[in-house]
Amino acid sequence: MRASDLKNARIVDEEQGRGMLRIGEVSKRSGVGIEALRFYEKSGLLDKPSRTFSGYRVYGPEILDRLAFIKQAQALGFSLDEIRRIVDDARRGESPCHEVREIVSRRLEELDERMRELRRYRKELAETLEEWNKVGRAPGHICGLIESSHVEHGEKKKKIGGPGTRERKRG
Amino acid sequence: MRASDLKNARIVDEEQGRGMLRIGEVSKRSGVGIEALRFYEKSGLLDKPSRTFSGYRVYGPEILDRLAFIKQAQALGFSLDEIRRIVDDARRGESPCHEVREIVSRRLEELDERMRELRRYRKELAETLEEWNKVGRAPGHICGLIESSHVEHGEKKKKIGGPGTRERKRG
DNA sequence: CTTGACTCTGTAGGCGAGTACAGAGTTTAT
DNA sequence: ATAAACTCTGTACTCGCCTACAGAGTCAAG
Numbered sequence: 001m002r003a004s005d006l007k008n009a010r011i012v013d014e015e016q017g018r019g020m021l022r023i024g025e026v027s028k029r030s031g032v033g034i035e036a037l038r039f040y041e042k043s044g045l046l047d048k049p050s051r052t053f054s055g056y057r058v059y060g061p062e063i064l065d066r067l068a069f070i071k072q073a074q075a076l077g078f079s080l081d082e083i084r085r086i087v088d089d090a091r092r093g094e095s096p097c098h099e100v101r102e103i104v105s106r107r108l109e110e111l112d113e114r115m116r117e118l119r120r121y122r123k124e125l126a127e128t129l130e131e132w133n134k135v136g137r138a139p140g141h142i143c144g145l146i147e148s149s150h151v152e153h154g155e156k157k158k159k160i161g162g163p164g165t166r167e168r169k170r171g
Numbered sequence: 172m173r174a175s176d177l178k179n180a181r182i183v184d185e186e187q188g189r190g191m192l193r194i195g196e197v198s199k200r201s202g203v204g205i206e207a208l209r210f211y212e213k214s215g216l217l218d219k220p221s222r223t224f225s226g227y228r229v230y231g232p233e234i235l236d237r238l239a240f241i242k243q244a245q246a247l248g249f250s251l252d253e254i255r256r257i258v259d260d261a262r263r264g265e266s267p268c269h270e271v272r273e274i275v276s277r278r279l280e281e282l283d284e285r286m287r288e289l290r291r292y293r294k295e296l297a298e299t300l301e302e303w304n305k306v307g308r309a310p311g312h313i314c315g316l317i318e319s320s321h322v323e324h325g326e327k328k329k330k331i332g333g334p335g336t337r338e339r340k341r342g
Numbered sequence: 343c344t345t346g347a348c349t350c351t352g353t354a355g356g357c358g359a360g361t362a363c364a365g366a367g368t369t370t371a372t
Numbered sequence: 373a374t375a376a377a378c379t380c381t382g383t384a385c386t387c388g389c390c391t392a393c394a395g396a397g398t399c400a401a402g
Binding site for chain 4: 204206207210214223225226227250251252
Binding site for chain 2: 076077104107108111112114115118119121122124125126
């Protein structure tokens with residue numbers, strides 16, 4: 001983007017004015033990568049910021065609150081898509097909390113199911129390991145340890161989000 | 172692949188002989204999709220099967236055991252890559268159980284950590300929801316429900332596999 | 343002989359949440 | 373004046389585990 005291309009964008013060039021930040025600074029202060037910031041903007045999670053005459057993004061300090069909100073919601077297990085819906089509601093003046101409540105209660109149920117699964121799984125794994133320690137090696141032709149386990153396979157499982165499900169490089 | 176291309180592949184055409192199966196039949200009996208079977212083969216998880224003169228894959232009945240093994244291992248939380256390493260060991264005549272044991276104990280530790288996280292998370296989520304039910308709506312400018320939560324954000328988290336982490340279409 | 347079911351190869355797509363360039367223009371410091 | 377650091381756009385790539393498709397060849401039944 002060149003200065004001459006800017007026709008309808010709100011143009012601001014008062015970086016020195018009232019705590020206006022460029023993208024690198026926002027990234028440093030928020031801990032969200034530059035590319036991620038642009039990605040968030042593209043996916044409608046962040047408002048389009050104003051620009052300098054030369055096309056650089058310029059953010060007001062409130063962006064940091066918004067990003068903190070996003071990270072908080074992520075930490076609570078919301079997907080970016082869900083967060084976008086919430087933010088959209090808020091932009092339209094509707095309280096998003098109805099939506100939030102639904103998502104949260106749904107996630108609670110999923111979470112309980114997931115934890116039940118994990119407990120079963122952990123038990124199975126530990127028992128199998130212990131059994132194998134006692135018996136020596138079981139007579140299976142690849143690995144008795146696995147072959148003798150009784151975990152059911154072949155069920156349809158649902159993916160359930162939550163903290164720790166994602167991998168984050170920055171933070 | 173055409174019949175004329177077959178030079179070094181073991182060629183067998185006795186489908187009627189001793190329970191030889193073509194890929195569709197294997198898929199039906201094992202519950203593993205055809206495309207997945209070819210994918211497994213390409214990634215070295217399955218031996219290259221013999222072929223008919225016209226190039227069709229022909230499997231012996233032991234493929235079903237192998238696939239059951241793979242599904243079992245998946246259900247125990249092993250990645251295809253880990254399973255491949257195990258199967259490779261077995262092919263080289265080494266007992267893979269050492270490797271398996273290592274993977275399993277590592278996964279147990281990860282699992283415990285993951286469950287601790289989930290418990291914290293669940294507690295936080297439930298408390299936040301309940302609090303919000305009592306208070307009505309908190310005075311946050313997007314959603315007090317999220318803003319008032321105390322889940323820490325911005326930590327690096329590790330992805331930990333396990334049953335339910337994957338999504339499977341066929342069973 | 344033709345229809346339909348099956349199989350082959352190779353390539354592309356899809357999820358989620360970004361990351362990593364390339365190639366150009368801009369700002370800041372020396 | 374020039375180099376370093378920053379930013380822009382757009383596109384492609386990552387990871388794991390497949391799924392989908394195109395276009396061609398094969399096989400069994402009617």
